[in-house]
Amino acid sequence: MTSLDKSPDDHAAATAADGAAARERLVAVRHEVAKAVVGQDAAVSGLLVAMLCGGHVLMEGVPGTAKTLLVRTLAASLSVETRRVQFTPDLMPGDITGSMVIDNRAGELSFRGGPVFTNLLLADEINRTPPKTQSALLEAMEEGQVSVDGTTHQLPRPFLVAATQNPVEYEGTYPLPEAQLDRFLLKVVLPIPERAAEIEILNRHAAGFDPRDVRAAGVSPVASGADVEAGQRAVRTVQVSPEVSAYIVDIARATRESPSLSLGVSPRGATALLRAARAWAWLSGRDFVTPDDVKSLAYATLVHRLGLRPEAELEGVDVAQVLASALGSVPVPR
Numbered sequence: 016m017t018s019l020d021k022s023p024d025d026h027a028a029a030t031a032a033d034g035a036a037a038r039e040r041l042v043a044v045r046h047e048v049a050k051a052v053v054g055q056d057a058a059v060s061g062l063l064v065a066m067l068c069g070g071h072v073l074m075e076g077v078p079g080t081a082k083t084l085l086v087r088t089l090a091a092s093l094s095v096e097t098r099r100v101q102f103t104p105d106l107m108p109g110d111i112t113g114s115m116v117i118d119n120r121a122g123e124l125s126f127r128g129g130p131v132f133t134n135l136l137l138a139d140e141i142n143r144t145p146p147k148t149q150s151a152l153l154e155a156m157e158e159g160q161v162s163v164d165g166t167t168h169q170l171p172r173p174f175l176v177a178a179t180q181n182p183v184e185y186e187g188t189y190p191l192p193e194a195q196l197d198r199f200l201l202k203v204v205l206p207i208p209e210r211a212a213e214i215e216i217l218n219r220h221a222a223g224f225d226p227r228d229v230r231a232a233g234v235s236p237v238a239s240g241a242d243v244e245a246g247q248r249a250v251r252t253v254q255v256s257p258e259v260s261a262y263i264v265d266i267a268r269a270t271r272e273s274p275s276l277s278l279g280v281s282p283r284g285a286t287a288l289l290r291a292a293r294a295w296a297w298l299s300g301r302d303f304v305t306p307d308d309v310k311s312l313a314y315a316t317l318v319h320r321l322g323l324r325p326e327a328e329l330e331g332v333d334v335a336q337v338l339a340s341a342l343g344s345v346p347v348p349r
Contacts, residue, residue: 033245033248033249034246034252034297036245037241037243037245037246038246038300040238040242041063041067041238041242041246041298043237044063044093044237046237047091047092047234047235047237048092050088050229050232050234051224052084052085052088053212053216054208054212054216055080055081055085055205055208059085059089061315062089064201064291064294065175066173066175066243067243067246067247068200068247068250068290068291068294069159069247070200071175071200071201072201072202072203073180073191073196073201074086074179074203074205075182075202075203076181076204076205076206077182077207078181080207081205082179082205083139085205086137087229088229088234089177090134091234091236092238093135093236093237093238093239093240093243094236094238094240095134095135095239095240096171097133097134097135098130098131098135099137100138100139101139101140102141102142102144104145106144106148108147108151109129109151111129111130111151112129112161112163113127113128113161113163114126115127126166126168128161129161132171133174134171134173134174135174136174136175136176138152138179139178140181143181143188143189144189146189146195149189149191149195150192152178152198153194153195156176156199157198159172159174172240172244193278193322197320200287200290200291201291202319249297250290250293252302253294253301253302253304254303255289255292255303256304256348258348259305259306259309261348262309262345262347263285263292263309265346266288266309266313266342267279267280269341273337273341275327276321278320278322280317284316284320287316288316288317291312292308292311292312295312306347306348314338317338318334318335318338321338
């Protein structure tokens, strides 16, 4: 029987089977990453959710919290192509997207793609480069393509930007503009590990762990880009009830009505929360979204989309506190 001979039910069953196999392999990625990275399970889950949504992740933490190591280990466990760009004050947009160069053999200009042409781009310390260069990623993140000299070049799939940044109060950083922040599906904060986790980190280093060689730690590919794409297709079939959709909208509207915020969650932010909740439900083995899925992803999906009023900042109000208040004001559907 050819694919043309299959009924819609056969196609649905095949998609479900592919999705189940892909989920098993993607869940195994967490175990592989844990061989090299200790105590950052939430960040690993966030990266997987973003990849399943075709979104991107901003990871924030003080230096030394394994941001770069986490992304490198994820790439090693997923068997996808990865590239790294160290963002510096003198980095130019073409250093990321690519540029037109002279082909000496043909005697004409041709496009040479930059490091953005990969599956997993590690944008290291993105807030150490000026806004002009930060913005070079906007088209790639939103459209999955790069336009140079009037020609559009498609990026490979899957495609994920995992950007790291130090807290903006650190010297030599440039705050990301709102338009750039809004392109990130999730913002994940990597905390200083708990005492037990930090002891485990030191014990691993004492035993010879080399963070520059994750393969030596036993990290091996357990999933592929094809699994990610199968997961993306399966996530789109996860059911969302009208009550859950209304719950997400009410959360977004509650932030817009907060007197402490100058910028609430936009409709794009609400759809981002919907996408993230569907991916989390699917990774959890369900084909429907619950209010708990929404609440679990609300902070990572929405906190970087909110803007505090100056007077609220002066009073020491925290964005996370405002979001918590907004969540608490919205009745949870039963």
